[in-house]
Amino acid sequence: MGEPKKKLIVIAGPTAVGKTSFAIKLAQALNTEIISADSRQFYKEISIGTAKPTPEELALIPHHLISSLSINEYYNVSKFENEVLALLKKLFLKYDTVVMVGGSGLYIDAVCQGIDELPDADEKLRLELNNSFNEKGLEFLLMELKKLDPDYFEVVDKSNPKRVLRALEVIKETGRTYTELRKNLKKKRSFEIQKFCLNRDREELFERISIRVDQMLAEGLLDEVKQQIPNRNLNSLNTVGYKEIFKYLDGELSLEQAITDLKTNTRRYAKRQLTWFKRDDSYTWVHPNEIAKVIESI
């Protein structure tokens, strides 16, 4: 009869479905804290456009990994995995369950099952590869990949430059093939994991997206984006809500068109999130108003 096992509760779901308030209610019921798994809410300079919990909400329950980084800091899934595991170790001393909430599927998976040992991006090498892509094109990079790692060449998405570039990056950095390093081993965690995915009718979700974008604008999204003009080339600002407003500020789009695009791109983002969660059958799908059901099953 050992200690009861510690448990991580994952709350996933598409953007604007209602994850934030759901997670807060859940954490209150379980008397625990929240870890955010949202690849944009890490950044302290961007709050309105990333739909962070409000200061009032943050005061209700301790949140981790919100506004924990600056937009010019380099960050990635692997760092997230390590950071969350360390955090959980601490939190599990105090709590039997911890809630992790967010919409970044890859990041959630890294915590739940780990991610292979691959090198981080090397800034210089990445720049070189990007230049080579711009000058010589994807065909050239594909030929190179075929030579260096014929097995990955067979399976890689040949029209997706990022996939090809990343493979070459790993190969050049390690001197080993990407195939060899990409083992896709599922790590067993020392804690239990229970995963829920929130969803609602598509029509209703889209309506909520539209309302939320209007709210962001009312709360001062334009100003928030304006402040970040000097940083616009950072990856952290390659983000729905910022890209479209930059175009408006450039005079490339009318405000009306920028808002329309913002809503469209948010809908597409929500769709991509759903595709990610759908193929993972370890999720229990629930409606955001079914919190009682979720608490009971925990």
Added chain:
RNA sequence: GGUACCAUAGCUCAGUUGGUAGAGCAAUGGACUGAAAAUCCAUGUGUCCCUGGUUCAAAUCCAGGUGGUACCA
């Protein structure tokens, strides 16, 4: 009330001399290992406003209706 123009996909619109329809956008499905709110792939949606007529054959021509827009009264 009169005249003119218009009515085709969710939206904006193409559609040649009559041969059962196609673009853009929106949408939908999918992929995904250190850029992931990123990046990439795939897919077509129809009472051609209605009723009748001409014709082997009508989105297309003719008549009438209905609705819209503009101008005139």
